[in-house]
Amino acid sequence: MRLRGIKRFHYARDVEEALSLLSAYQGRAALLAGGVDLARAARGDLEGLIDITGMGLSYVREEGGGLRIGATTTLTGILENKAAQGYLGGFFCEVLRQVAAPPLRNMATLGGAVVSAHPWADIPTALVALGAEVRWSDEKGEHRASVEELWQGQFRKIFRNAVLTEIRLPAWEGAFAFEKLSRSACDIALLNCACGLGIEDGKIAWARVAVGATPRRGRRLTWLEDFLVGNQPGEGLWREVRDRVEAQVEVSSDRRASGAWRKAVVGPLVARTLKRAAEKMGDA
Amino acid sequence: MEVVAERKRTSVVGKNVRKVDGVVLVCGRPKFTLDVDLPGTLVGKILHSPHAHAEIVSIDTSKAEALPGVACILHHGNVERIPYTTAGQGWPEPSPYDSFLFDRKVRFVGDRVAAVAAESEEVAEEALRLIRVEYKVLPAVFSPEEALADGAPVIHDEEDATGIHDAQHNIAAAVDIPVGDIERGFSESDVVVEATCEIPYSQHTPIEPHCTVAYFDEEGRLVIRTSTQVPFHVRRIVARALGLPMERIRVIKPRIGGGFGTKQEIVLEDVAAALALRTGRPVVMVYTREEEFVCARTRHPMRVRVKLGAKKDGTLHAIEMEATSNTGAYGAHALTVLSNVGSKTLPLYNKAPHLHFHGKAVYTNLPVAGAYRGYGATQGYFALEVAMDELAERLGMDPIELRLKNHIRAGETSPIFEKIGEGREGKPMVVRSCALEECLKVGAERIGWYEKRSRRRREGRWAYGVGMACAMQGSGITGIDMGAATILMNEDGSFRLLVGATDLGTGSDTILAQIAAEVLGVPVERIVVYSSDTDLTPFDVGAYASSTTYVSGTAVLKAAEEVRRQILEVAAGMLEEPPEDLELSGEQVVSKKTGKSVSLSEVGHQATYVVDQHQIAATASFVPPESPPPFTAFFCEVAVDTETGVVRVQRFVAAADCGVPIHPKLAEGQLEGAIVQGIGHALTEELLFSDKGRCLNANLFDYKIPSSLDVPHIEVVLVKSEEPTGPFGAKSIAEVGINGPLPAISNAIYHAVGVRLKRAPFTPERVLAALHRDG
Numbered sequence A: 001m002r003l004r005g006i007k008r009f010h011y012a013r014d015v016e017e018a019l020s021l022l023s024a025y026q027g028r029a030a031l032l033a034g035g036v037d038l039a040r041a042a043r044g045d046l047e048g049l050i051d052i053t054g055m056g057l058s059y060v061r062e063e064g065g066g067l068r069i070g071a072t073t074t075l076t077g078i079l080e081n082k083a084a085q086g087y088l089g090g091f092f093c094e095v096l097r098q099v100a101a102p103p104l105r106n107m108a109t110l111g112g113a114v115v116s117a118h119p120w121a122d123i124p125t126a127l128v129a130l131g132a133e134v135r136w137s138d139e140k141g142e143h144r145a146s147v148e149e150l151w152q153g154q155f156r157k158i159f160r161n162a163v164l165t166e167i168r169l170p171a172w173e174g175a176f177a178f179e180k181l182s183r184s185a186c187d188i189a190l191l192n193c194a195c196g197l198g199i200e201d202g203k204i205a206w207a208r209v210a211v212g213a214t215p216r217r218g219r220r221l222t223w224l225e226d227f228l229v230g231n232q233p234g235e236g237l238w239r240e241v242r243d244r245v246e247a248q249v250e251v252s253s254d255r256r257a258s259g260a261w262r263k264a265v266v267g268p269l270v271a272r273t274l275k276r277a278a279e280k281m282g283d284a
Numbered sequence B: 001m002e003v004v005a006e007r008k009r010t011s012v013v014g015k016n017v018r019k020v021d022g023v024v025l026v027c028g029r030p031k032f033t034l035d036v037d038l039p040g041t042l043v044g045k046i047l048h049s050p051h052a053h054a055e056i057v058s059i060d061t062s063k064a065e066a067l068p069g070v071a072c073i074l075h076h077g078n079v080e081r082i083p084y085t086t087a088g089q090g091w092p093e094p095s096p097y098d099s100f101l102f103d104r105k106v107r108f109v110g111d112r113v114a115a116v117a118a119e120s121e122e123v124a125e126e127a128l129r130l131i132r133v134e135y136k137v138l139p140a141v142f143s144p145e146e147a148l149a150d151g152a153p154v155i156h157d158e159e160d161a162t163g164i165h166d167a168q169h170n171i172a173a174a175v176d177i178p179v180g181d182i183e184r185g186f187s188e189s190d191v192v193v194e195a196t197c198e199i200p201y202s203q204h205t206p207i208e209p210h211c212t213v214a215y216f217d218e219e220g221r222l223v224i225r226t227s228t229q230v231p232f233h234v235r236r237i238v239a240r241a242l243g244l245p246m247e248r249i250r251v252i253k254p255r256i257g258g259g260f261g262t263k264q265e266i267v268l269e270d271v272a273a274a275l276a277l278r279t280g281r282p283v284v285m286v287y288t289r290e291e292e293f294v295c296a297r298t299r300h301p302m303r304v305r306v307k308l309g310a311k312k313d314g315t316l317h318a319i320e321m322e323a324t325s326n327t328g329a330y331g332a333h334a335l336t337v338l339s340n341v342g343s344k345t346l347p348l349y350n351k352a353p354h355l356h357f358h359g360k361a362v363y364t365n366l367p368v369a370g371a372y373r374g375y376g377a378t379q380g381y382f383a384l385e386v387a388m389d390e391l392a393e394r395l396g397m398d399p400i401e402l403r404l405k406n407h408i409r410a411g412e413t414s415p416i417f418e419k420i421g422e423g424r425e426g427k428p429m430v431v432r433s434c435a436l437e438e439c440l441k442v443g444a445e446r447i448g449w450y451e452k453r454s455r456r457r458r459e460g461r462w463a464y465g466v467g468m469a470c471a472m473q474g475s476g477i478t479g480i481d482m483g484a485a486t487i488l489m490n491e492d493g494s495f496r497l498l499v500g501a502t503d504l505g506t507g508s509d510t511i512l513a514q515i516a517a518e519v520l521g522v523p524v525e526r527i528v529v530y531s532s533d534t535d536l537t538p539f540d541v542g543a544y545a546s547s548t549t550y551v552s553g554t555a556v557l558k559a560a561e562e563v564r565r566q567i568l569e570v571a572a573g574m575l576e577e578p579p580e581d582l583e584l585s586g587e588q589v590v591s592k593k594t595g596k597s598v599s600l601s602e603v604g605h606q607a608t609y610v611v612d613q614h615q616i617a618a619t620a621s622f623v624p625p626e627s628p629p630p631f632t633a634f635f636c637e638v639a640v641d642t643e644t645g646v647v648r649v650q651r652f653v654a655a656a657d658c659g660v661p662i663h664p665k666l667a668e669g670q671l672e673g674a675i676v677q678g679i680g681h682a683l684t685e686e687l688l689f690s691d692k693g694r695c696l697n698a699n700l701f702d703y704k705i706p707s708s709l710d711v712p713h714i715e716v717v718l719v720k721s722e723e724p725t726g727p728f729g730a731k732s733i734a735e736v737g738i739n740g741p742l743p744a745i746s747n748a749i750y751h752a753v754g755v756r757l758k759r760a761p762f763t764p765e766r767v768l769a770a771l772h773r774d775g
Helices: A015-025 A036-040 A075-079 A082-096 A102-107 A110-116 A122-130 A147-152 A222-228 A235-248 A259-280 B022-026 B062-066 B121-130 B144-148 B182-187 B231-242 B269-279 B289-295 B334-343 B377-395 B399-406 B415-419 B436-447 B449-454 B508-520 B548-575 B600-610 B664-683 B741-753 B764-774
Strands: A008-011 A029-032 A048-051 A060-063 A066-070 A133-138 A141-146 A163-169 A175-182 A189-200 A203-212 B002-004 B042-048 B054-060 B070-075 B112-118 B132-137 B171-179 B191-199 B211-216 B222-226 B249-252 B283-286 B302-310 B316-328 B354-363 B457-459 B462-472 B483-489 B495-499 B527-531 B582-585 B588-591 B597-599 B617-622 B631-641 B647-657 B713-719
Touching: A015 A029, A015 A048, A015 A133, A015 A163, A036 A110, A060 A082, A066 A082, A075 A082, A075 A102, A075 A110, A082 A122, A082 A175, A110 A122, A110 A163, A122 A147, A122 A163, A122 A175, A122 A189, A122 A203, A133 A147, A141 A147, A175 A259, A189 A259, A203 A222, A203 A259, A222 A235, A235 A259, A259 B764, B042 B121, B042 B269, B042 B289, B054 B112, B062 B070, B062 B121, B070 B121, B070 B269, B112 B121, B112 B269, B144 B316, B144 B354, B171 B334, B171 B415, B182 B302, B182 B316, B182 B354, B191 B377, B191 B741, B211 B269, B222 B231, B222 B269, B231 B249, B231 B269, B269 B283, B302 B377, B316 B334, B316 B377, B334 B354, B334 B377, B334 B415, B354 B415, B377 B399, B377 B462, B377 B741, B399 B436, B399 B462, B436 B449, B436 B462, B436 B631, B436 B647, B436 B713, B449 B462, B462 B741, B483 B508, B483 B548, B483 B600, B495 B508, B495 B548, B508 B527, B508 B548, B548 B582, B548 B588, B548 B597, B548 B600, B548 B617, B588 B600, B597 B600, B631 B741, B647 B664, B647 B741, B664 B713, B664 B741, B741 B764
Parallel strands: A008 A048, A029 A048, B002 B713, B042 B283, B222 B249, B316 B354, B495 B527, B647 B713
Antiparallel strands: A060 A066, A066 A163, A133 A141, A133 A163, A175 A189, A189 A203, B042 B112, B054 B132, B070 B112, B171 B354, B191 B302, B211 B222, B211 B283, B302 B316, B457 B462, B462 B631, B483 B495, B483 B617, B582 B588, B588 B597, B631 B647
16 A cells, blocks of 8 residues: 555645644645654555644754653654753663664654554653653644653544644653663564663662553553662562562563563563663662 | 685686676666666556465456556466466476466465556556455465375365376475485484474565566567576576467566575566567566565475484484475475475485485465575575584584584585486586585684683573584586576677676676686676576576576686687787697787787787688587585574573674685675575564464564674685686585574574574574473
8 A cells, every 4th residue: 555645745834734734634634754654554545745844843952851852853863962862871862773773763753653652662662661741733722741641542533633743851860771672673672661760878769660562552560660669779679570570561462472472571671671770870 | 704715826716806787786777677668568466365275266357457547457267278387497397387377276375366457556456456256265274284184175186287296185296315224224323313493484585576577579579577587497488388489588687686596486477478468568567575475485484304323433324304395385496495405415414324315395375485595405404403413412522523523525425416406316426625624623713612612601691602503505406507608709809798697686797707807818897798688698597506606607618718719719820820829818819939919909800800700709508517515614603681582693604615716705795695694594584374374474574684783793714625627616605605594593592501492483482482491
């Protein structure tokens, strides 16, 4: 299936124009930024394409230790940005470097990753762990939500008539780490994990843990976060984490990996990710 | 890469000359198959079967034909029924005639049902949707075991197919080669080990899928411009399939974007030609990537059981090898791939007096297997070399020692050479060059074998190990392959080299030009190479069986020597000296006695315009009486994540004996590329099927091949060797490299974590399961 029915190609100058075009097509148009997912799963019903890369939404700005990233910023654009490189000791760039291959990262946008939010993708797992917030506009006005809230709802329906504008990554006093298991260097994950820790007086002050590609989309393990707080990082704790995660995290099979294998490796994966985050804090 | 060798003094051969097509390729100028735009071209598309096994009860094309822009629809009801094979092999084809342009029955999900030619791709696809086909779905079988079971559905029940070993039992081909007394051999052995290894469906994934343009020239002859490894076989097979006289067909092979064996098959040319014939218009056809996975060809999935018996000192006494090959819905290369499982492996260890090689190639309702680099040897070596590793362990011997004790040496032979040929008996052969001992020594040094082997390294969850394997292949097919070359001298002293040999990206145009240039005393730039056009170039079987350098190269050598003789004769007249006193080098003919000389351009001018005017030219052919094996020793180092089962190949060393490498860098590239493909086989590549036989991962998103980021550090060493029967001492290198990674990686994993992986690919899941089971 290709984009065979396209009759018109538009360059939207701003969000308002993009929205009015979307509305005029009544569902038969799509926004185009990186185009990666549009090319992967091309829809035969589309008549219009609306290019949104010229609306000033390609930027990375540091704000109070956090990042504001315009929705049409490419993954390469983020990787090359100084502020992004400095954010959380380079954590977010560490994640993006493991996403797909350089030619695809030159095309793919962060907004695209949020709007598509593939269950096997790495970026949603990282954004959930970070507690990222997204902003979008529709005909009713501007909206904001955490990615967790967004993805719990019918987000695909929202973005049929809305323009995602910005992704905000909050500041954290601590360190994050990301681990991924895949078949080859450019492959999607068979399982991924993003963890963050704050350590005060040798004890875990806060924790963020998200596991994705289970094969479901990345989601937090809040029960594990609660358990971690107050504990001292160390091999004993990581062993405990490993056992608890293995016992409690729900995983299942898809054609890339079986539930049995995911069950066997999810504990070690979370434990090693947490350990690496703690090591980044200089406190393993 | 380095060449550990001192060669005879040559000025072109053995040098990394610039590829004859290198600059234009880098500039994107060469024309590939689809880089033509003929007026009025129709687009051809194929309707594929949604069922694994079904009879076509009826086809209604009326709605599709009524669609504006549809020029023609072909199906079993409106084409002649002629059995043939799609396998592009020499005549008489050893593969069964079990295929038809379109048949009344479909035998796998993706089989041909009908074909449409239309004004555009969109119209063609819409027409496919409008064809109404009524199927009577039949029971299907998806493994050799099911296909061989009593009462299994008969996949080839058509009466007009020929050459099938036992159609009633779904056996496309079978081999049974006993040597000595195998049972006695085992009973006399001190140690007996057995290993059964399995390779699944994998695909060649050439960067350019199959594509073809069929059209009529101004004289009404059918021209097939196609991405093929076998242009002359395409001409012969299409002529048969369509009932056309061969002289009405011209096949042109333009630049090719890779093949690895899958383009040794006629999968589109017959359909495109049929559509062009029916419409009288040019027809272009190209497989989508999904079609390339499902409807082109794959490696033969295979289970190979190897049983080794040895004396206490490690000398092999008996080898049994049993292969169960899945040829899919049709028997393309079924017999010959099966034969090669034994014929390309068993001679490597020629010390055992008792051998038994037997096996079956079985039809199933899955995609069609065919030729794939390694051609059965890859499957055979996986089991043989894993079994050798087990044997070494049981004997308490170093695996290298075990190989050294048993491998064939120069001057030795194996009864297998005579017993197994290409679909028939082979020919006796003595191995005249073998530097495997040196390969083992050099490879072991490079990888640090003895040090790493003596202690297992463990760092946290990562366990490290080293493993090795050996392999050989052949150089062309004895007594069957024929390559021919024509060399013509131009009046300016340059040359045209016309070869039927097919450069599919391997660099053979350059290598053949080097051979000619060396003999004719000119730089490669003075040779214009034109390859693979059935109207213009002499015959060649094509690019397969590791044959081009050895077979076509010898033809070039012979033609060049004859042209050289003619040049010296003309020069002798000009210099008034006998030809035997003259020598040819540096674009000059020089008298060894008087030092007088004439340039090649003066010779060319003289012969063309001045005295006794004639074309200096020669055509020569070569049929190899022998097929000298190249040898390779493979070593690799792996890291195994014991918590997840992830395997990383960290380093790979391959030391090869390919005789004298005509172009060392291209030889290195062949070896490296084959190793990377082998790593893909070992770690990731596997086509998956639903319980209805539908392929689930027919795309590069789900089917993973190694990318440049996955490739470990690969060290390739070409050791000193010279094959006396080869052109300038050369033998082959194209395939042997793919035989090593599967067993070497499996053996390295065993060294690292103590579990044997015998089912490829060694996914994290399989490795972890093995660790939990056996670790």
